[in-house]
Amino acid sequence: xxxxxxxxxxxxxxxxxxxxxxxxxxxxxxxxxxxxxxxxxxxxxxxxxxxxxxxxxxxxxxxxxxxxxxxxxxxxxxxxxxxxxxxxxxxxxxxxxxxxxxxxxxxxxxxxxxxxxxxxxxxxxxxxxxxxxxxxxxxxxxxxxxxxxxxxxxxxxxxxxxxxxxxxxxxxxxxxxxxxxxxxxxxxxxx
Amino acid sequence: xxxxxxxxxxxxxxxxxxxxxxxxxxxxxxxxxxxxxxxxxxxxxxxxxxxxxxxxxxxxxxxxxxxxxxxxxxxxxxxxxxxxxxxxxxxxxxxxxxxxxxxxxxxxxxxxxxxxxxxxxxxxxxxxxxxxxxxxxxxxxxxxxxxxxxxxxxxxxxxxxxxxxxxxxxxxxxxxxxxxxxxxxxxxxxx
DNA sequence: CTATAAAATTGACCATGGTCACTTTTAGAG
DNA sequence: CTCTAAAAGTGACCATGGTCAATTTTATAG
Numbered sequence: 269x270x271x272x273x274x275x276x277x278x279x280x281x282x283x284x285x286x287x288x289x290x291x292x293x294x295x296x297x298x299x300x301x302x303x304x305x306x307x308x309x310x311x312x313x314x315x316x317x318x319x320x321x322x323x324x325x326x327x328x329x330x331x332x333x334x335x336x337x338x339x340x341x342x343x344x345x346x347x348x349x350x351x352x353x354x355x356x357x358x359x360x361x362x363x364x365x366x367x368x369x370x371x372x373x374x375x376x377x378x379x380x381x382x383x384x385x386x387x388x389x390x391x392x393x394x395x396x397x398x399x400x401x402x403x404x405x406x407x408x409x410x411x412x413x414x415x416x417x418x419x420x421x422x423x424x425x426x427x428x429x430x431x432x433x434x435x436x437x438x439x440x441x442x443x444x445x446x447x448x449x450x451x452x453x454x455x456x457x458x459x
Numbered sequence: 460x461x462x463x464x465x466x467x468x469x470x471x472x473x474x475x476x477x478x479x480x481x482x483x484x485x486x487x488x489x490x491x492x493x494x495x496x497x498x499x500x501x502x503x504x505x506x507x508x509x510x511x512x513x514x515x516x517x518x519x520x521x522x523x524x525x526x527x528x529x530x531x532x533x534x535x536x537x538x539x540x541x542x543x544x545x546x547x548x549x550x551x552x553x554x555x556x557x558x559x560x561x562x563x564x565x566x567x568x569x570x571x572x573x574x575x576x577x578x579x580x581x582x583x584x585x586x587x588x589x590x591x592x593x594x595x596x597x598x599x600x601x602x603x604x605x606x607x608x609x610x611x612x613x614x615x616x617x618x619x620x621x622x623x624x625x626x627x628x629x630x631x632x633x634x635x636x637x638x639x640x641x642x643x644x645x646x647x648x649x650x
Numbered sequence: 651c652t653a654t655a656a657a658a659t660t661g662a663c664c665a666t667g668g669t670c671a672c673t674t675t676t677a678g679a680g
Numbered sequence: 681c682t683c684t685a686a687a688a689g690t691g692a693c694c695a696t697g698g699t700c701a702a703t704t705t706t707a708t709a710g
Contacts (some may be wrong), residue, residue, distance in 0.1 A: 312690040376567050380629025424644060431618035438571025456607050459526050503660040
């Protein structure tokens, strides 16, 4: 018998995801307990772990999906025309990344692929973010430095984003917004 | 009676740290179990947690101490004269950061201060690294861009470091060394 | 030296993520 | 329709980090 995926599987998975989403909507990501998810989904604990490698894999799914939504929405918007435009455009992404320390921790842990040869949902959004910035930066009337490859600039923006959010979580600099912190970095890529 | 710290406290703390160090030397950071630490130190489990807020606080201490050693050694060396020099100088730091995924995760989580108004050992090493890079970059015969504040460049180097190590842990790019990945970023700061 | 309050330590206990041998369900061959 | 093997699901159980009321040790006032 070939390895088939039964309809039941998809239904159970959907129940788990929906239960998790509801719980998170109510009390945030960090407070999520596997016990509560399976209770609400009406399945046994073991079932959870036959659908997700571990609790963080579920988080990867959920946070990844949310980030992708946000980036897709940003992508649909106008191409920014300056550093501050760019920062403004990225604001929803930043807002989500800073919404909970736990969320940012998961983002960092999953920003690279977790297992070899596997790119998880969050890792994919980092690629999406890279490509979005690359698109912006390759815009011909964009005043970006031409002595640096566009790919490097796009990657660098990702690095600066992480840095700015990290510093936000650092008590030492919390009076400055992430956006204000990000902008001077971006200027370094401009002519 | 005033709040005094008994000699016993220091002794117990030292026993715990030494036990942990031995265990880590033998099987790495990730494999460390609190249970084993207290067994080896000859104290009860509760004692551990009256000395360290949680297991990660111990890791913050140990990893922070190691990072500080490494940075202090780098600081004692010659001031690098180019991007590749700089990358070469940072190699011991990178080697430790990439030695275990777990170590890098802890570094990221603690890179900002954890609690408000408190800078932990790892967070301090990020400051140390920032100041080291600042010192290098402010060297008058250093060919760095002068249209960007030295402080920003130093901060940016930190961001690039993290980015390069993160990508190292990403299966997609693991064929390139961290050093090779870091260098082109650094060139962006040069004239 | 003794009494006593603060400091330090203890270990049974809890919370929660994760495992796995077993049971139930399902798809499809005959 | 029945039989069977794979797929899916179950829940008792384990691993491990962390808690806290009770106990022991220490410093020092009198």
